Amino acid sequence: xxxxxxxxxxxxxxxxxxxxxxxxxxxxxxxxxxxxxxxxxxxxxxxxxxxxxxxxxxxxxxxxxxxxxxxxxxxxxxxxxxxxxxxxxxxxxxxxxxxxxxxxxxxxxxxxxxxxxxxxxxxxxxxxxxxxxxxxxxxxxxxxxxxxxxxxxxxxxxxxxxxxxxxxxxxxxxxxxxxxxxxxxxxxxxxxxxxxxxxxxxxxxxxxxxxxxxxxxxxxxxxxxxxxxxxxxxxxxxxxxxxxxxxxxxxxxxxxxxxxxxxxxxxxxxxxxxxxxxx
Amino acid sequence: xxxxxxxxxxxxxxxxxxxxxxxxxxxxxxxxxxxxxxxxxxxxxxxxxxxxxxxxxxxxxxxxxxxxxxxxxxxxxxxxxxxxxxxxxxxxxxxxxxxxxxxxxxxxxxxxxxxxxxxxxxxxxxxxxxxxxxxxxxxxxxxxxxxxxxxxxxxxxxxxxxxxxxxxxxxxxxxxxxxxxxxxxxxxxxxxxxxxxxxxxxxxxxxxxxxxxxxxxxxxxxxxxxxxxxxxxxxxxxxxxxxxxxxxxxxxxxxxxxxxxxxxxxxxxxxxxxxxxxxxxxxxxxxxxxxxxxxxxxxxxxxxxxxxxxxxxxxxxxxxxxxxxxxxxxxxxxxxxxxxxxxxxxxxxxxxx
Amino acid sequence: xxxxxxxxxxxxxxxxxxxxxxxxxxxxxxxxxxxxxxxxxxxxxxxxxxxxxxxxxxxxxxxxxxxxxxxxxxxxxxxxxxxxxxxxxxxxxxxxxxxxxxxxxxxxxxxxxxxxxxxxxxxxxxxxxxxxxxxxxxxxxxxxxxxxxxxxxxxxxxxxxxxxxxxxxxxxxxxxxxxxxxxxxxxxxxxxxxxxxxxxxxxxxxxxxxxxxxxxxxxxxxxxxxxxxxxxxxxxxxxxxxxxxxxxxxxxxxxxxxxxxxxxxxxxxxxxxxxxxxxxxxxxxxxxxxxxxxxxxxxxxxxxxxx
Numbered sequence: 001x002x003x004x005x006x007x008x009x010x011x012x013x014x015x016x017x018x019x020x021x022x023x024x025x026x027x028x029x030x031x032x033x034x035x036x037x038x039x040x041x042x043x044x045x046x047x048x049x050x051x052x053x054x055x056x057x058x059x060x061x062x063x064x065x066x067x068x069x070x071x072x073x074x075x076x077x078x079x080x081x082x083x084x085x086x087x088x089x090x091x092x093x094x095x096x097x098x099x100x101x102x103x104x105x106x107x108x109x110x111x112x113x114x115x116x117x118x119x120x121x122x123x124x125x126x127x128x129x130x131x132x133x134x135x136x137x138x139x140x141x142x143x144x145x146x147x148x149x150x151x152x153x154x155x156x157x158x159x160x161x162x163x164x165x166x167x168x169x170x171x172x173x174x175x176x177x178x179x180x181x182x183x184x185x186x187x188x189x190x191x192x193x194x195x196x197x198x199x200x201x202x203x204x205x206x207x208x209x210x211x212x213x214x215x216x217x218x219x220x221x222x223x224x225x226x227x228x229x230x231x232x233x234x235x236x237x238x239x240x241x242x243x244x245x246x247x248x249x250x251x252x253x254x255x256x257x258x259x260x261x262x263x264x265x266x267x268x269x270x271x272x273x274x275x276x277x278x279x
Numbered sequence: 280x281x282x283x284x285x286x287x288x289x290x291x292x293x294x295x296x297x298x299x300x301x302x303x304x305x306x307x308x309x310x311x312x313x314x315x316x317x318x319x320x321x322x323x324x325x326x327x328x329x330x331x332x333x334x335x336x337x338x339x340x341x342x343x344x345x346x347x348x349x350x351x352x353x354x355x356x357x358x359x360x361x362x363x364x365x366x367x368x369x370x371x372x373x374x375x376x377x378x379x380x381x382x383x384x385x386x387x388x389x390x391x392x393x394x395x396x397x398x399x400x401x402x403x404x405x406x407x408x409x410x411x412x413x414x415x416x417x418x419x420x421x422x423x424x425x426x427x428x429x430x431x432x433x434x435x436x437x438x439x440x441x442x443x444x445x446x447x448x449x450x451x452x453x454x455x456x457x458x459x460x461x462x463x464x465x466x467x468x469x470x471x472x473x474x475x476x477x478x479x480x481x482x483x484x485x486x487x488x489x490x491x492x493x494x495x496x497x498x499x500x501x502x503x504x505x506x507x508x509x510x511x512x513x514x515x516x517x518x519x520x521x522x523x524x525x526x527x528x529x530x531x532x533x534x535x536x537x538x539x540x541x542x543x544x545x546x547x548x549x550x551x552x553x554x555x556x557x558x559x560x561x562x563x564x565x566x567x568x569x570x571x572x573x574x575x576x577x578x579x580x581x582x583x584x585x586x587x588x589x590x591x592x593x594x595x596x597x598x599x600x601x602x603x604x605x606x607x608x609x610x611x612x613x614x615x616x617x618x619x620x621x622x623x624x625x626x627x628x629x630x631x632x
Numbered sequence: 633x634x635x636x637x638x639x640x641x642x643x644x645x646x647x648x649x650x651x652x653x654x655x656x657x658x659x660x661x662x663x664x665x666x667x668x669x670x671x672x673x674x675x676x677x678x679x680x681x682x683x684x685x686x687x688x689x690x691x692x693x694x695x696x697x698x699x700x701x702x703x704x705x706x707x708x709x710x711x712x713x714x715x716x717x718x719x720x721x722x723x724x725x726x727x728x729x730x731x732x733x734x735x736x737x738x739x740x741x742x743x744x745x746x747x748x749x750x751x752x753x754x755x756x757x758x759x760x761x762x763x764x765x766x767x768x769x770x771x772x773x774x775x776x777x778x779x780x781x782x783x784x785x786x787x788x789x790x791x792x793x794x795x796x797x798x799x800x801x802x803x804x805x806x807x808x809x810x811x812x813x814x815x816x817x818x819x820x821x822x823x824x825x826x827x828x829x830x831x832x833x834x835x836x837x838x839x840x841x842x843x844x845x846x847x848x849x850x851x852x853x854x855x856x857x858x859x860x861x862x863x864x865x866x867x868x869x870x871x872x873x874x875x876x877x878x879x880x881x882x883x884x885x886x887x888x889x890x891x892x893x894x895x896x897x898x899x900x901x902x903x904x905x906x907x908x909x910x911x912x913x914x915x916x917x918x919x920x921x922x923x924x925x926x927x928x929x930x931x932x933x934x935x936x937x938x939x
Contacts, residue, residue, distance in 0.1 A: 013330055013332075013349075013350065013817065013820065014732050014817065014826075015825065015829070016728060016732075016826045017729065019826075020724075020726070020728040021725075021733075021735070023721070023725040024722065024726045024729050024730075024741065027722045028741070028744055028745075031790075031793065032744060032747060032748075032794075032797075034763065035759030035760060035762070035763060038762040038763045038768075038769060039755075039758075039759055039762060041769070042762055081667055084664055084667070085664050085667065087660065088660050088664045091652070092652075092657055092661055094661050100665070100668055102905055102906075103668055103672050103673065104668070104672075105905055106672050106901060107672070109848075109851045109855075109902075109904040109905055110897070110898065111854065111855025111856070111857065111874075111875050112855065112857050112858070112875075113855070113876075113879055113894075114878065114897050114898055114901075115675070117679075117878055117890060117891070118676075118679050118682075118891075118894065120882075121678065121682060121887070121891075122674065122678055129674070153671050153672070153675075156671060156672070185652065213752065214751065214752025214753060214754070214755065214858075215752075215858075216753055216754045216857065216861070217753070217858050217861075217875065220879075221879070221882065234754040234755075234858065237754050237758060238754055238861070238862060241758060241761060241862060244767060246761070246767060246768075253754075253755040256752055256755060257751065257752075257755060260750040260752065261750060263750075264746075329821075330817060330820075330821065349820075351821075351823050351824070354823075357818070359814060359817075363814040363815050363818035364818075365815055365818075365819070365832075365833055365836075366815070366837065367836035368836075376822055377822035377823050380824040380825070380832070381823055424822065425821075428823060
């Protein structure tokens with residue numbers, strides 16, 4: 001099948017080209033391009049040293065560290081968790097499997113504020129789970145652990161949903177071939193299956209990471225927002241905004257944006273790479 | 280309604296799909312656009328329909344320039360290669376679509392659709408949905424749908440391509456009979472020579488974006504304009520030889536060719552159809568070639584015989600009818616004489632196949 | 633996160649895997665159940681438990697008698713549908729432009745549609761404050777004309793629309809791409825104009841994908857917090873949506889009230905999940921049916937091949 005880059009409707013035979021493209025462009029300009037431009041304009045009103053002064057305060061630095069660190073941790077935890085869930089959902093039969101499968105999507109559908117609210121309540125001293133954990137010295141509310149925990153919840157669907165399709169299309173014959181060549185189950189898993197899932201796991205990781213970077217609604221409930229300890233970057237941005245330090249807030253926002261875009265670029269190239277290497 | 284295509288050029292990127300194409304189609308005729316993949320036949324059809332825009336050139340319906348007109352305003356009935364039936368509508372609604380968008384009165388729609396379903400022998404199928412139909416049935420719905428708006432021109436893109444052989448046969452005959460009844464100017468695209476010959480009044484042979492020849496099936500077959508046409512329409516034996524003094528010399532035989540009386544020898548290629556070669560036990564004249572029978576393949580009403588000439592080791596494909604075959608009592612290994620009854624000559628430097 | 637990818641994959645798969653031994657399966661399954669139980673089920677149950685902890689009467693009063701809560705519910709029910717409607721119009725326009733025509737910059741536009749996913753909601757809110765806040769670029773002009781965007785309804789709508797922009801488009805584009813332009817082209821050749829083609833041919837073919845996109849978009853719109861927090865000024869009784877109300881009640885140590893509102897949002901999430909599962913199956917079946925009756929045509933004409 002030769003693709004000449006021109007499908008059947010080359011030449012705009014179908015109507016509505018100008019209308020649809022026009023509306024699309026206007027919409028995207030007003031809603032995306034103009035706000036982003038405003039960001040850049042605001043930041044460019046700062047001199048280089050002012051910019052550094054805004055984004056590199058001690059407070060900001062601990063916020064970045066916390067944001068990137070917690071997102072990384074949550075994504076890292078989600079990889080084995082997601083792999084396990086995808087594994088049992090795809091390869092095993094058990095009662096309520098379908099229900100479990102549907103529940104995985106709940107963090108995606110639940111408002112983040114509700115997630116934050118309930119997580120804060122569950123892990124305090126007399127919460128349902130906190131009552132067991134606090135005596136053990138585990139502070140899963142108003143702490144860094146709390147942030148990682150709620151980010152893990154938020155990001156749970158991403159790895160699972162990225163790995164599931166790949167797991168489903170892995171041919172049983174590959175495993176049988178490995179077994180016939182003498183591999184143990186563990187060897188088959190680590191040498192054959194895991195590498196095949198590598199791209200999906202990495203993509204899932206990156207998606208969770210990107211999602212966690214910008215998360216606000218849930219973290220703001222569970223972290224306590226203590227400066228230098230449990231204040232994430234988005235909270236810092238809001239604080240600056242409320243003090244009318246627009247430029248500083250935007251500067252920090254840009255750092256966050258840069259992180260998100262970089263992650264998005266990584267995700268895109270990962271997907272392209274995995275497609276080329278035939279997953 | 281007559282159609283005229285003038286000097287049409289169409290490019291897709293660097294690929295030239297149609298290279299200065301001119302075509303006249305007389306009203307009421309049934310025309311086949313025949314050619315291999317990539318010859319431009321579908322592109323030409325779509326340009327006639329308005330589904331594709333020509334880069335240069337014009338299209339006329341009955342002397343009216345419709346080049347810039349949208350397919351909506353051309354009143355053409357187009358049957359797509361994969362039918363493009365509206366999957367969410369019943370057969371009835373599919374056929375009624377053209378009338379509904381023209382806001383025809385309900386009773387008119389009702390009667391016309393029933394009439395058409397009857398015409399395509401699908402009465403009673405009105406309530407079915409496309410996924411419930413067979414390929415041949417879908418084809419007929421697509422046809423009925425295109426005809427519902429009483430188009431001046433009917434255009435079909437490889438109408439029988441996706442069907443199996445038996446159904447194809449039936450639909451071909453049906454289309455022929457149908458056209459005799461309806462008499463709408465019809466153009467269809469096919470890569471199947473047999474189909475074109477069986478169905479169409481006139482055939483247009485296309486290759487590489489150009490029209491090679493345009494005529495009735497008989498004309499095109501008996502008097503091919505060039506090697507491509509000859510080769511495309513059925514089997515042909517090709518021999519390299521020389522012309523001199525009114526004779527064609529090849530492989531040790533000579534055949535009379537009065538059209539070239541010159542003394543200057545010239546390289547030429549002779550094209551001979553399998554049924555234009557005769558097999559005999561004894562040589563007829565100087566134009567007989569001695570050859571050995573390699574393989575015999577009785578095929579329906581003819582016997583296909585493969586031979587190799589003794590001296591020049593040319594491979595020959597000959598078709599003789601079964602009576603003659605029985606008469607000769609041929610067997611592989613026999614030495615016989617092959618003589619051409621007629622042949623066609625083309626000069627190699629004029630054509631590059 | 634790609635529902636379309638997941639949708640394609642969860643057709644009943646052939647279970648031809650080598651079965652892991654029971655000794656491995658049981659612990660893994662139990663582990664999975666525990667994970668989902670602790671992370672997802674317990675929190676959901678807890679929401680309803682806390683909401684009803686003081687009895688159903690209090691629960692009801694919390695929702696209905698509190699004027700600010702009532703207003704928050706009303707506000708959410710105004711903002712979300714408007715955002716969804718705007719994004720549906722956008723999604724349809726984008727899908728039509730991107731899947732039915734070829735033009736330079738097409739890939740760039742498709743990437744742009746995904747951008748709101750990469751931008752933190754707080755940053756989204758920030759951008760609108762920069763534009764329309766009192767000290768924003770248009771601030772003085774707006775004030776002179778008595779128009780309030782930030783700290784008022786238009787701001788809420790803008791922020792919510794931005795954050796949920798991709799949802800409908802991302803559902804429609806793959807479906808319309810897979811269906812191909814054949815049916816619409818046929819309709820054109822039969823004399824239909826643009827709107828007739830759209831309503832009679834395109835819409836019936838994409839209705840499930842559209843509904844799916846609407847439901848996802850709505851869930852996100854109703855639950856949006858960060859962006860709305862920034863642009864709303866959180867003036868109780870005026871610019872608090874339901875998620876913001878949850879936070880305000882929480883800050884006032886009114887747990888039952890906070891959880892009452894949260895329970896409404898959780899119910900919405902559960903309904904969204906149900907609809908999601910049901911619709912996923914329908915869209916998958918539609919694309920498969922389309923492929924079977926051969927209307928997804930290869931994107932070339934006779935140049936190249938005809939089988």
